[in-house]
Amino acid sequence: MSWSRNTLHVTTITFYIFDSTSLSMERTTLRLHDRPIIMLGYPITHHQKFPIVMQFSWAFLFLTSVALAKGQKILLTNDDGWAVAQIRDQYNAFTATGFDVILSAPAENKSGTGSSTTTPTVLASACEFNTCAAGSPAEGSNTTDPRINYVNGFPVDAVNFGIQTLAPKFFGSKPDLVVSGANIGANLGSTVNVSGTVGAACEAALEGVPSIAFSGSSGSQVSYTTLSQTTAASTVTANIYTALVLKFTQALLNNTTPLLPTGTSVNVNFAANANCPSASSYKFVFTRLQASSSATDVTTCGTDHLIAESTEITKGCIATVSVFNASNKGDVSATTQAAVLNKISSILSCP
Incomplete structure (x- = not known):
């Protein structure tokens, strides 16, 4: 992931999931060249650009749902x-x-x-x-x-x-x-x-x-x-x-x-x-x-x-x-x- 003045260039998203049962943390990376991902109806694909001002709310909401589904x-x-x-x-x-x-x-x-x-x-x-x-x-x-x-x-x-x-x-x-x-x-x-x-x-x-x-x-x-x-x-x-x-x-x-x-x-x-x-x-x-x-x-x-x-x-x-x-x-x-x-x-x- 990299960014220029007003846009974020996304190739992967890395996030961490806390397992309350084992009290462990797991690192997971989503590679966007594997398949497109949709954040609040917005398709995110390999090397997609989108305004930085939007990145945090999108990432938070999207990763919340992905964390629940991860690996299932x-x-x-x-x-x-x-x-x-x-x-x-x-x-x-x-x-x-x-x-x-x-x-x-x-x-x-x-x-x-x-x-x-x-x-x-x-x-x-x-x-x-x-x-x-x-x-x-x-x-x-x-x-x-x-x-x-x-x-x-x-x-x-x-x-x-x-x-x-x-x-x-x-x-x-x-x-x-x-x-x-x-x-x-x-x-x-x-x-x-x-x-x-x-x-x-x-x-x-x-x-x-x-x-x-x-x-x-x-x-x-x-x-x-x-x-x-x-x-x-x-x-x-x-x-x-x-x-x-x-x-x-x-x-x-x-x-x-x-x-x-x-x-x-x-x-x-x-x-x-x-x-x-x-x-x-x-x-x-x-x-x-x-x-x-x-x-x-x-x-x-x-x-x-x-x-x-x-x-x-x-x-x-x-x-x-x-x-x-x-x-x-x-x-x-x-x-x-x-x-x-x-x-x-x-x-x-x-x-």
Whole structure:
């Protein structure tokens, strides 16, 4: 980093992270030739110049978020396909925030395929939105970014490829967390049994990787190229849901491991955004998959009976949070619910 009279020339950013658990300090350097970084919406690239008067506020705010994300390895997947706007918006946001990210998703829309699996094969027809040609290999990547990958199979196959093949290649280990979705359309109650988004999250959990299944009541099955239309309804929705996904993910990751009880995952659903103009309009509420008057749940908000997610989501700008068993896709015990609730309590609200 160097500067002239009025501008700062940035090639690397070095910062220090204090680990309150080990009481140690770690030095980390970001090299801007590896990938662009966004500070408050301003793209910072190799040898970028910007006014010195702005450097300190930008650096402080940016490094605060990067410090939280530093070194955390995220695998993104979905059932809507690798080229849909929602997952690419999340890829951009997670990368810009400082996470180490790879994307592994189906070559085309595989919604409603649950936990189906197959052996990926050469494409008989083009990928969704013609993002790869017929005859392309069973697995492939974006020509300009090898971290963005498709798998010609089901969501379960895509997440398996991400964990078993891509993660060792790019991370040198398993991911810290699998983020499945946000799905285009809600996955509430018994719908989790047929949801490819939930199926992918279950597969990750069963392979020993913590996972979250996100779904949104709004959204559009449109190409990532539409994200350049910043005022389009589909882009606005994608941006809102991405911000919510990021908020929840950061809250969970701001904990010691294990992040989630073994064999469990979390189903998060966002209400439609027609009357919810921003991510800050939403509140996260702890719920259960299925309504039950007899089950004893974790005690929260003065009751040990959680509301069903399909009921709670109708109440406005709500994001429901339900812990479920990755093997049978059913609700879990109060003890298991409590283990998750305690990790994300900072962002939860009462119904």
